[in-house]
Amino acid sequence: MTFDLSPIDRAKFVAARRSCNFVENGMRIGLGSGSTAAWMVRCLGERVRTEGLDIIGVPTSSRTADLARQLGIRVASLDEVKWLDITIDGADEFDENLNLIKGGGGASLQEKIVATASDRMVVIADVAKEVKALGAFPLPLETVPFGWQTTKALVEETLVNMDVLGREATLRMNDDVPFVTDEGNYILDLHLKRIGNPRQLSLVLNQIPGIVENGLFIDICDAVVIGHGDGTVEVRDFNAGTVTEEQIDILESDNIFADGDD
Numbered sequence: 001m002t003f004d005l006s007p008i009d010r011a012k013f014v015a016a017r018r019s020c021n022f023v024e025n026g027m028r029i030g031l032g033s034g035s036t037a038a039w040m041v042r043c044l045g046e047r048v049r050t051e052g053l054d055i056i057g058v059p060t061s062s063r064t065a066d067l068a069r070q071l072g073i074r075v076a077s078l079d080e081v082k083w084l085d086i087t088i089d090g091a092d093e094f095d096e097n098l099n100l101i102k103g104g105g106g107a108s109l110q111e112k113i114v115a116t117a118s119d120r121m122v123v124i125a126d127v128a129k130e131v132k133a134l135g136a137f138p139l140p141l142e143t144v145p146f147g148w149q150t151t152k153a154l155v156e157e158t159l160v161n162m163d164v165l166g167r168e169a170t171l172r173m174n175d176d177v178p179f180v181t182d183e184g185n186y187i188l189d190l191h192l193k194r195i196g197n198p199r200q201l202s203l204v205l206n207q208i209p210g211i212v213e214n215g216l217f218i219d220i221c222d223a224v225v226i227g228h229g230d231g232t233v234e235v236r237d238f239n240a241g242t243v244t245e246e247q248i249d250i251l252e253s254d255n256i257f258a259d260g261d262d
Ligand SMILES: O=C(CO)[C@H](O)[C@H](O)COP(=O)(O)O
Pocket: 032, 033, 034, 035, 036, 037, 089, 090, 091, 092, 101, 102, 103, 104, 105, 106, 107, 108, 111
């Protein structure tokens, strides 16, 4: 079987593979969710298996927890570990200040808690996720099911006074029933088109009763690994103040990943 990736999957894979260079023996690592993060978990699992890399992973979703366990990565809860060296996760959008929209996979609440409890957050993303202004991707709001329609109306009313281009909130569905998060909540997706002031919006949304958390990550991420379809990556490290470009080779031995899907 060959490891034949589409350009977008290759971009995700090389970003994920490169991000594993941030991981050292003995680290406690927040394991993100989504397809790019799943590649990262697979690459870490491979290092655990072949190098004996000694790490503890704190997963940000039940799906990531299942994958990490299957791959032999030692898994713990955030309460067991309390603080993490690093979190590596995907994103739906990122801007030049490394502010993010996350939650396309419905896991942004756990992702935000875990990333905030980490010395560093590294985002891994294909180049299409970079935007001038956040907001084309619908902003997820984790919402308590009780009274959600009233909460939705309040959110839409609040958006009238915000610097955004769209104001519609839609309940995320899973076939014919509401999508339910790992925390038992619903998700309202906000179709804002463009967010003028992400920091202010985040603060205002979190004031509305019934909103548990929103998918804006402000001042949380400090490095991004951007993957391209030709196998190159750009690493922007805000802490180190560096930007580097590298070619990541896909090896024959990477065939072990050929069955991966997420
Ligand atoms: O925030 C997330 C899940 O809640 C994901 O990280 C985000 O949706 C990106 O996913 P993918 O890597 O599959 O494009």
